[in-house]
Amino acid sequence: xxxxxxxxxxxxxxxxxxxxxxxxxxxxxxxxxxxxxxxxxxxxxxxxxxxxxxxxxxxxxxxxxxxxxxxxxxxxxxxxxxxxxxxxxxxxxxxxxxxxxxxxxxxxxxxxxxxxxxxxxxxxxxxxxxxxxxxxxxxxxxxxxxxxxxxxxxxxxxxxxxxxxxxxxxxxxxxxxxxxxxxxxxxxxxxxxxxxxxxxxxxxxx
Numbered sequence: 589x590x591x592x593x594x595x596x597x598x599x600x601x602x603x604x605x606x607x608x609x610x611x612x613x614x615x616x617x618x619x620x621x622x623x624x625x626x627x628x629x630x631x632x633x634x635x636x637x638x639x640x641x642x643x644x645x646x647x648x649x650x651x652x653x654x655x656x657x658x659x660x661x662x663x664x665x666x667x668x669x670x671x672x673x674x675x676x677x678x679x680x681x682x683x684x685x686x687x688x689x690x691x692x693x694x695x696x697x698x699x700x701x702x703x704x705x706x707x708x709x710x711x712x713x714x715x716x717x718x719x720x721x722x723x724x725x726x727x728x729x730x731x732x733x734x735x736x737x738x739x740x741x742x743x744x745x746x747x748x749x750x751x752x753x754x755x756x757x758x759x760x761x762x763x764x765x766x767x768x769x770x771x772x773x774x775x776x777x778x779x780x781x782x783x784x785x786x787x788x789x790x791x792x793x794x
Contacts, residue, residue, distance in 0.1 A: 669746050672732055676725055676750030677757070680766050683716040684754065687763040710765050718765060722772040737784035744777045
């Protein structure tokens with residue numbers, strides 16, 4: 589074989605190798621692109637700062653909670669309700685005690701000064717007046733609801749429970765001012781329910 593023939597043969601081999609290398613590179617690029625596209629289309633996402641994948645449900649658009657997580661949420665809600673009842677009970681008991689202190693002469697341990705302060709506390713504008721206590725109770729109830737009007741009746745029942753417990757602690761019966769406060773709170777719950785119902789109706793109409 590001549591030198592020219594050998595050169596031509598070698599050049600042919602190099603050309604074929606170059607073509608194969610280019611084809612292999614192109615195929616690798618295509619495989620990489622396909623893998624990236626497949627990853628984007630998966631129904632999973634990763635939380636920032638965590639490698640734990642969470643399944644995403646197309647139908648609900650929400651993360652799926654297992655039974656333990658659901659139970660934990662329910663337990664937390666129950667504790668919040670119990671805390672609300674206890675705070676309400678404490679507030680009403682203090683209101684009742686202030687009212688009882690105004691009955692100067694029926695309690696040997698009550699001084700005129702104590703009676704005067706108690707009267708001011710439960711009087712109009714006082715810390716334990718009907719308006720003040722009802723306002724604090726409703727503020728707590730609305731905060732606990734998280735803006736969800738569907739919880740109104742549940743919270744109303746919690747308030748009833750708190751007042752009942754306060755009555756037991758105050759000797760079996762609520763003082764007149766606490767009964768007035770209960771009536772005012774129930775009225776405000778009715779107003780809240782009516783407002784929420786009206787807002788819902790307007791939203792549906794629009």
